[in-house]
Amino acid sequence: MNVLFKCILILSFFIGITSSAQDKKAQNPIIYADVPDASMLRVGDTYYMSSTTMHMSPGLPIMKSNDLVNWELINYGYDTLGHSDELDLDNGKNMYGRGSWASCLRYHNEKFYVSTFSATTGKTHIYVTENLEKGPWTTIEFQPSYHDHSIFFDDDGKTYMVWGAGKLNIIELKDDLSGVKEDTQKVLIENASAPAGDNIMLGAEGSQLYKINGKYYLFNITWPQGGMRTVIIHRADNITGPWEGKVGLQDLGVAQGGLIDTPDGRWFSYLFKDNGGVGRIPYLVPVTWEDGWPIIGNDGKVPQQLDLPASKGLIPGIVHSDDFKRKKKEADLPLVWQWNHNPDNSLWSVREREGYLRLKTGRIDSRFVQAKNTLTQRTIGPESTGSTLLDISKMKEGDFAGLCLLQKEFGLVGVKFENGQKKIVMMSAPKGEAKEMQSIPLNQNKIYLKAECDFNERADKAKFFYSLDGKTWKPIGESINMPYTLPHFMGYRFGLFNYATKHIDGYVDFDYFHISDTISKQ
Known part of the structure; x- marks a missing residue:
C-alpha cells in the first residue's frame, strides 16, 4: 500500500468522524416550517413555545421540548377566537392574514398565561391554565387590541403590558388581568427603531420584555429601508426607564423573538427568518453576556450548527400522517391538523x-x-x-x-x-x-x-x-x-x-x- 493511498484512507476516516459528529449537532433552522412570532419559556428542564397561525382554528399553537430543538405540538390556546362573518368564512368575508397575531407566553405563580391580539375581533385575548397540555383554560378578553404586546409580571406584584410599533407604550393591568388600570398608559420608548438609523421601513415591534439580574431587557424587530430585519435590544434599571438601545443582530434577516436559558446556564436567542413559500422559520442563536448586554451570534453571525442535540425531524411532532382510524377515547383530530x-x-x-x-x-x-x-x-x-x-x-x-x-x-x-x-x-x-x-x-x-x-x-x-x-x-x-x-x-x-x-x-x-x-x- 503506497503512502498516498494510506493518507487518503486516513483523511477519509477523519472526514467521516467529523461528518458524523456534525450530524449529531442541531442545525439552523431548528424548525423548517412556518412557526413565526415565537414566544418561549423554560419551566424546570422543559421548554414551551407559543406561535402564530392567524386564520387557522384551533389557534395559538403550544409546543414543548426537552432540548430546544425537537418540538411537539401539545395544545392550542383556543378552539375558536370568536364568531363573525370574517372568522366563519360567511357572506363572502374572511380573515386571511389577520385573525390572531403574535403571542406572548408567560409563567407566573404556577400558572401559564398565553396572550394574543386580533384586529379582526378588536380585542386582546389572554388564556390562563395551570397545565398547558391538559387545561382547563380560563379566557380573558378586553378592548382594545394591543399590537405585538408583551405581558410582564414584575417583582413588586405589578403586571404590565408593553406594545406598539415604532413608539412603544406601557400600561399596567388589573390584578386579575381582566383589563387595564385607568390612567396608567405611558410612552415607554418614543422611537425604539432609532438604534438602527433614521430610514426605517418597519417600526420596532414584536416586543418581548424580561428581567435578568435586576435589569430590564426589551427585544424588538425593526427593518431599515434597503436593509434587513434587525434585532433591537433596549435595557434599563427601572421599568419606566430611561432606556438605552443598540442593534442586537443584523444577519440573514433573522430577527424577532427573545431570550431563553438552559438549566446548565447557557443562553440563546430564539428568532425567525422569512423564508419564502414554506413560511417564517425559527432559528436559535447563541448568546453571551458582556457588560450587562446580551451579545447575539458568533461574531455577529448566525451559526449553521448549534451545540445542541440534533433534530429527529418534524414528523410526528409538528406534522404527521393520518389514517383517520380512531379509538373510542381518542380525539377526533390530532393536534397537527x-x-x-x-x-x-x-x-x-x-x-x-x-x-x-x-x-x-x-x-x-x-x-x-x-x-x-x-x-x-x-x-x-x-x-x-x-x-x-x-x-x-x-x-x-x-x-x-x-x-x-x-x-x-x-x-x-x-x-x-x-x-x-x-x-x-x-x-x-x-x-x-x-x-x-x-x-x-x-x-x-x-x-x-x-x-x-x-x-x-x-x-x-x-x-x-x-x-x-x-x-x-x-x-x-x-x-x-x-x-x-x-x-x-x-x-x-x-x-x-x-x-x-x-x-x-x-x-x-x-x-x-x-x-x-x-x-x-x-
Missing part, C-alpha cells in the same frame, strides 16, 4: 365511516378560498410530499374535492363533478386568480392524489400528481410557484377540501393523508 377559519362541525366526521375522514357539503360556494372546512397541515422544508386517497362515490353535481396547497396563489388537484361527468382537475392561482390548467375524465370512484413541494434554496415550486391504482403516478397540470404573500401571511399548507357549487348534502371520504419529507425525482 387545523381548519382554515372556523369549521362547521356538523359537516365533518371521522366516526361515520371507520378509518375515513368524511367532508360533507352544507352550503353553496363559488370560490375555493371561501369554502368551509378545508383541513390543513403545514408544509415542511427543504421538501415535502402530501398524498391522499378519496372515495368520491357520493359526490353531487357541482361538487369539487381534493388536495390543495393553500395560500393566496394556491394550487390544487381534485375531482370536479360537472355536467354529469367526474374529471380530475389541476388548478393554480397566479396572482390569486384561479385557473384550470388541465382536466382528465375519470371513470372510477377512487382516486389517489399527491402534491410535492420543493423549498430547497428557495425554489418554492410544487407539482401535482394523480394515480388510478396507487402505484403509477402521473403528473397533471403545471408546476406552480409558491410565493409568500402578505394577504395570507402564512406559509403554504397541505389541505383536504370538499365544497359544493350547485347542490348540498354530497360528501367525500378521505382514506388517509400521508406526509413525508422527500419528493420524487420525476
Whole structure:
C-alpha cells in the first residue's frame, strides 16, 4: 500500500468522524416550517413555545421540548377566537392574514398565561391554565387590541403590558388581568427603531420584555429601508426607564423573538427568518453576556450548527400522517391538523365511516378560498410530499374535492363533478386568480392524489400528481410557484377540501393523508 493511498484512507476516516459528529449537532433552522412570532419559556428542564397561525382554528399553537430543538405540538390556546362573518368564512368575508397575531407566553405563580391580539375581533385575548397540555383554560378578553404586546409580571406584584410599533407604550393591568388600570398608559420608548438609523421601513415591534439580574431587557424587530430585519435590544434599571438601545443582530434577516436559558446556564436567542413559500422559520442563536448586554451570534453571525442535540425531524411532532382510524377515547383530530377559519362541525366526521375522514357539503360556494372546512397541515422544508386517497362515490353535481396547497396563489388537484361527468382537475392561482390548467375524465370512484413541494434554496415550486391504482403516478397540470404573500401571511399548507357549487348534502371520504419529507425525482 503506497503512502498516498494510506493518507487518503486516513483523511477519509477523519472526514467521516467529523461528518458524523456534525450530524449529531442541531442545525439552523431548528424548525423548517412556518412557526413565526415565537414566544418561549423554560419551566424546570422543559421548554414551551407559543406561535402564530392567524386564520387557522384551533389557534395559538403550544409546543414543548426537552432540548430546544425537537418540538411537539401539545395544545392550542383556543378552539375558536370568536364568531363573525370574517372568522366563519360567511357572506363572502374572511380573515386571511389577520385573525390572531403574535403571542406572548408567560409563567407566573404556577400558572401559564398565553396572550394574543386580533384586529379582526378588536380585542386582546389572554388564556390562563395551570397545565398547558391538559387545561382547563380560563379566557380573558378586553378592548382594545394591543399590537405585538408583551405581558410582564414584575417583582413588586405589578403586571404590565408593553406594545406598539415604532413608539412603544406601557400600561399596567388589573390584578386579575381582566383589563387595564385607568390612567396608567405611558410612552415607554418614543422611537425604539432609532438604534438602527433614521430610514426605517418597519417600526420596532414584536416586543418581548424580561428581567435578568435586576435589569430590564426589551427585544424588538425593526427593518431599515434597503436593509434587513434587525434585532433591537433596549435595557434599563427601572421599568419606566430611561432606556438605552443598540442593534442586537443584523444577519440573514433573522430577527424577532427573545431570550431563553438552559438549566446548565447557557443562553440563546430564539428568532425567525422569512423564508419564502414554506413560511417564517425559527432559528436559535447563541448568546453571551458582556457588560450587562446580551451579545447575539458568533461574531455577529448566525451559526449553521448549534451545540445542541440534533433534530429527529418534524414528523410526528409538528406534522404527521393520518389514517383517520380512531379509538373510542381518542380525539377526533390530532393536534397537527387545523381548519382554515372556523369549521362547521356538523359537516365533518371521522366516526361515520371507520378509518375515513368524511367532508360533507352544507352550503353553496363559488370560490375555493371561501369554502368551509378545508383541513390543513403545514408544509415542511427543504421538501415535502402530501398524498391522499378519496372515495368520491357520493359526490353531487357541482361538487369539487381534493388536495390543495393553500395560500393566496394556491394550487390544487381534485375531482370536479360537472355536467354529469367526474374529471380530475389541476388548478393554480397566479396572482390569486384561479385557473384550470388541465382536466382528465375519470371513470372510477377512487382516486389517489399527491402534491410535492420543493423549498430547497428557495425554489418554492410544487407539482401535482394523480394515480388510478396507487402505484403509477402521473403528473397533471403545471408546476406552480409558491410565493409568500402578505394577504395570507402564512406559509403554504397541505389541505383536504370538499365544497359544493350547485347542490348540498354530497360528501367525500378521505382514506388517509400521508406526509413525508422527500419528493420524487420525476
